[in-house]
Amino acid sequence: MEFVKPTLKDIAEMIALVEPEVKKGVILPRSQEEMANTIRSYYVAKVEGRIVGFCALHIYSPSLAEVRSLIVKEEYRSNGIGKGLVELLLEEGKRLGIEEVLVLTYQERFFKALGFSVIEKEEIPNPKIWTDCIKCKHFPKCNEIALLKRI
Numbered sequence: 579m580e581f582v583k584p585t586l587k588d589i590a591e592m593i594a595l596v597e598p599e600v601k602k603g604v605i606l607p608r609s610q611e612e613m614a615n616t617i618r619s620y621y622v623a624k625v626e627g628r629i630v631g632f633c634a635l636h637i638y639s640p641s642l643a644e645v646r647s648l649i650v651k652e653e654y655r656s657n658g659i660g661k662g663l664v665e666l667l668l669e670e671g672k673r674l675g676i677e678e679v680l681v682l683t684y685q686e687r688f689f690k691a692l693g694f695s696v697i698e699k700e701e702i703p704n705p706k707i708w709t710d711c712i713k714c715k716h717f718p719k720c721n722e723i724a725l726l727k728r729i
């Protein structure tokens with residue numbers, strides 16, 4: 579298993595991998611164009627050349643970023659791949675000068691184990707609400723939990 583930066587050629591496979599979770603409303607849909615625009619924000623996990631997981635770090639400001647679209651293929655879960663992906667993004671964020679990393683998720687225990695703490699929804703930065711949340715089928719009645727980590 580290896581963690582690598584994806585290329586534009588990986589986008590179709592990434593969209594296919596995330597589709598079941600998009601259908602469940604767990605992860606927001608992203609178009610091919612949006613993923614191409616932001617391809618540099620992703621890391622993928624590969625096993626024998628096939629993508630088994632990925633995650634992105636979206637930067638909002640000189641100090642704040644967000645963990646987005648974390649997914650590990652069902653049969654590869656509980657092997658540390660999710661943790662490895664998030665840790666790589668946190669390292670990258672730190673290297674770039676990010677101070678705080680936000681996540682909106684149903685996976686509270688997973689992110690708490692990685693050092694994130696629950697915050698109030700009112701503390702979520704506005705750009706997230708207007709650019710992302712309005713695209714979500716659960717908006718505005720969102721049950722996701724917001725967590726933040728200082729890095």
Ligand SMILES: CC(C)(COP(=O)(O)OP(=O)(O)OC[C@H]1O[C@@H](n2cnc3c(N)ncnc32)[C@H](O)[C@@H]1OP(=O)(O)O)[C@@H](O)C(=O)NCCC(=O)NCCS
Pocket residue numbers: 599604605646647648649650651654655656657658659660661662681682683684685687688691
């Ligand atoms: C959340 C998800 C990415 C975790 O990936 P994973 O590769 O199975 O996670 P890991 O094996 O790295 O687990 C890391 C730690 O979190 C724990 N953990 C993993 N999934 C968990 C869960 N659903 N609930 C509670 N704890 C969990 C593991 O026990 C492990 O703890 P340990 O290090 O003490 O052993 C995966 O379950 C997934 O793709 N879920 C569907 C999509 C989703 O919900 N994404 C989050 C969107 S923000």
